[in-house]
Amino acid sequence: MHKLIRHRRPFTVLEFGLGYSTVIMADALEKNQKEWENRRKKPDIRNRFMFQLFVVDASSEWIQNVEDRFPAHLLSRVHFQHSNVEIGTFNGQLCHYYKNLPDVIAEFIYLDGPSPKDVQGSINGLSFNCDERTVISGDLLLMESTFLPGTHSFLLMGESITHGFSREILQETMM
Structure with missing residues (x-):
């Protein structure tokens, strides 16, 4: 993740779920900001x-746990x-x-x-509480019409089903 953010140089990052990856991405954003500030000509x-990171998670306890242990010098750029x-x-x-995005x-x-x-609820008796069913994110599809050109999303291997689901529907390939 660090290398991707350093290479792609996004200004704003959105993360679904949080943990060590949050620290890694915040550090990459900090380094990108320092490089940006040293540029003579800025568009x-x-x-x-x-250079801000927005993180959304379903567990308020986990958010608090991560926030309490987060490196102080990076905390101001992360919004939990x-x-x-x-x-x-x-x-x-x-x-x-x-x-609540x-x-x-x-x-x-x-x-x-x-x-x-x-994931709360069920539809026609189907839920994500079934151990064999993996989560399928609809959030990227909801937001897709407002993405800027060049937006990139990255999914964990555990999210491979979401990747296939999203790839079939997204208007432009951004995976």
């Missing part, structure tokens, strides 16, 4: 959240947000949605959550 960028996650559909396909346009999105057990 005009319309972005209220330069709790959200419930509910089952839903997109184009008739079962998926989940975080109910950060209102940002991120150029880099890292999908590492939620746990299937955090």
Whole structure:
């Protein structure tokens, strides 16, 4: 993740789920900001959240645990947000949605959550509490029409089903 953020140089990052990856991405954003500040010529960028990381997670306890142990020098660039996650559909396909998303346009999105057990509800008797069913994110599809050109998302291997689901539907390949 660090290498990807350093190479792609996003100004705003959105992460679903949090942990060590949050620290790694915050550090990469800090280094990118230092490089940006040392540039002689900077293009005009319309972005209220330069070099900021927005993290959304379904567990308020886990958010507090990570926040309490977060490196102090990086904490000001990270915005932690709790959200419930509910089952839903997109184009008739079962998926989940975080109910409280950060209102940002991120150029880099890292999908590492939620746990299937955090998804609330069922549709026609189907739920993500079934141990064999993996989570399928509908959030990227919901946001896709507002993505900036060049937006990239990265999914963990455990999210491979989401990758296939999203890739089939997204208008432009951004994976």
